[in-house]
Amino acid sequence: MYGRWILLFALGVIAVLMASPLILTVFTSLKPSTELVNPAWYPPLSVTFEHYVRVWTDGGFSRYFFNTLLISVIDAAVMIVIASLAAYAMVFIEFRGKLALQILFLIGLMIPVTAIVLPLFQIVRSFGLLNTHFGVILADLALAVSVFVFMFTSYFVGVPKALHEAARIDGATEFQIYRRVIMPIAMPAVVTTALLEFLWSWNDLLLRLLLLTQDEMRTLSVGLLNFQGTMTRDVTGLSSGTVIMAIPVVILFLFFQRHFVRGMTAGAVK
Amino acid sequence: MFLDPDSKWAHRLNPVLFLLPALTIYIVFAIYPTISVIEYSFTSWDGISPDREYVGLANYTRLFTDKIFWEAFRNTFVWSGVIIVINVGLGLVIAAMLARVWKARLLIQTCIVLPVVISPMAVATIWRWMYQPSGVINQMLETIGLGGLATPWLGSPEIVLYALALAHSWSTIGLSVIIFLAGLQAVDEDLYEAAKVDGATPVQAFRYVTLPALRPVTAVVFILTLTQSFKVFDLVWATTKGGPIRFSEILSTYMYKRGALENQYGYGSAIGVSLLVIVSAATILYMQIQNREDR
Structure with missing residues (x-):
């Protein structure tokens, strides 16, 4: 039953594509400014909440x-x-x-x-x-x-x-x-x-x-x-x-x- | 409410008391503005001065000769058309695929439906960032060796409307998928069995069993997508404000500019009325199809 697996794979790709704009946004929000030179799909290597604090207060x-x-x-x-x-x-x-x-x-x-x-x-x-x-x-x-x-x-x-x-x-x-x-x-x-x-x-x-x-x-x-x-x-x-x-x-x-x-x-x- | 339940007055008053809160707010802040927008559209009011002058159909004749209005009108239809193709076409395909899968179905469905609850304002911020000249999409294209396709998505006249339509579809297709899924679950399993016995391939089964059975649901999704996309303001306003120049101007943004920003209340209202007429007509059609289905 290869058909089932191809179907599941295609759906998996769709799901990742649908979720990626949100995931990338979360990634970026957690990156220290020095990591912004990396491509957007790199997960943050060290997580920081400074941007949240900054936006929340100032x-x-x-x-x-x-x-x-x-x-x-x-x-x-x-x-x-x-x-x-x-x-x-x-x-x-x-x-x-x-x-x-x-x-x-x-x-x-x-x-x-x-x-x-x-x-x-x-x-x-x-x-x-x-x-x-x-x-x-x-x-x-x-x-x-x-x-x-x-x-x-x-x-x-x-x-x-x-x-x-x-x-x-x-x-x-x-x-x-x-x-x-x-x-x-x-x-x-x-x-x-x-x-x-x-x-x-x-x-x-x-x-x-x-x-x-x-x-x-x-x-x-x-x-x-x-x-x-x-x-x-x-x-x-x-x-x-x-x-x-x-x-x-x-x-x-x-x-x-x-x-x-x-x-x-x-x-x-x- | 505190009266003797059997008194004559209680009978008269009860419906009034129950309906009063909803009805008052509804009439004052929804029905009255709807009547007003029609009334305004026959005036040359600026939104500020105490008296308004009635100018008959002048605003409407101006609409007919206003090139920007027709551009916005055309853009609104193109915008809607693109979104309908994606949400109905791709929505149906995704739903049909999802209906055949049990493993990880909830997870996949969640990923697809989740964007539906995200605010258009947040959607705008996310996609504006992704569409930047140095944004994710161009980065991706360069990484996979298609750097030649990289372009400032929201800055290019030929692409901007389609790029925004894609962002809108991303955030709304989940709803189409859900409605199609519900429709698919109602299709008689025996029909598939019969098709299988007759030697039909999965694609043939989709073509000759699924599609005909889903025709009413497809009509519902079609008109729903149409009305939803006609009403859009937030996403376009928060990304391009109708630009560059007028290339992503749609009826709602044009109305907002003329009416709210330039204080041309009469003319802005005439644009509003055109929107009102199109959306109401489509909604009436939608409700009729739904009614026919319920029966």
Whole structure:
């Protein structure tokens, strides 16, 4: 069975090619400046963390990191609440105009963020929220909420209606049913939402570029962009900054690969 | 929420209370800007002055005669085309290979999918560095004796768009592979057995069994890749800003320059609307195909 081995070998080559840009970046970030004359695929002969320290402290990446973390965590947490509440109403509560609402949320799946950033900037400004994390969070939530409303909706539809009925007969309010009965069994949807919204929020550049202009408010994406603009030749600094930005999501991905894969295929329209 | 569950008011109020947070944020920061971008596109607003003047279709007639817009338009389609060829073609091949392998499958799959979670900004930094005249790619070419092919990848007019498309594909092909893999797992194993009995080679089996069975999934990946690539801004902005000159200018970067940097809000919005129309049309198509598949 040579065929199997040829196949495995070809896939191995593809895997190495796919992984190499990341591996080379890590290599460079760990090299002492004297080793930069070596070809990029040489592993560092002696490992140094000085570039990380430099970028983290002088480069301002510690602030960028915690700004990014703050926005992403709040984004993910609030998204779980608002999207699941809305989806709960769409599935379990009878009211008029449900179809219209469904169509309204559907429109959200079709709006490319890129196309509406100009008026979005104006609205955030008119609320006095330019240069605030709150403004970015609101914009993030608005632009992704429909994806997650549909994600929760499709999960809730699979929950037996009898469960909801039984709780109603026991005299529970809708909110109690939501809290005590439905949400505890919706954990897979909660995890997917948290991971995906965190990821999108962590990675975005455009909205942050537009809405955060003061350096102390900036996120990793904008910080890295500016660093790249001013320190074009600082290869080790740039690669350290890139690794700092990539590491949290890479770790999350390695731990929750299956959730990510499911979420990304479901939320792929965004 | 705190009302007697059986009262008439509770019935009226419940859906409102549950929907209010999501709906308010969504309408104010997503629906309203979408309506606004259309409205802006009929004005000559500069984004600052308190009053805006309506100019009818002037921005759109200007679009039609704007050579840079058409260049950006053409570039966006070329860019999308290249990415579709790689993500659909190569994505399908990789998925088909991966489906036949058990050893080390998770490891290989992880290497292929991992770039999907990397921020476009980080992707931009990595590839800008690799594409440098003295960067890894040229170093590699020289080492294997192909130094003649070495070139400043992002600085050369004919190559820059393709070079960037390759970087984008690197960071997105994992998603196509996953979707194709899911599709492949749904193909009936008996069909392969039957093909084998009939003496089909693996390539023939792929051609006559796998491909026809995967047609709907292929359509999904196709349109998904199309819409995703049309929306790209971050990667291009963080590498070339549309340059050199206009050779990697796409609709989103052109809109950003006119609208956000030059304060031509009306005209920038007209470019935004063109993007909105193309992406929405493609997304509607995508959802219809998905619907048909679900049934």
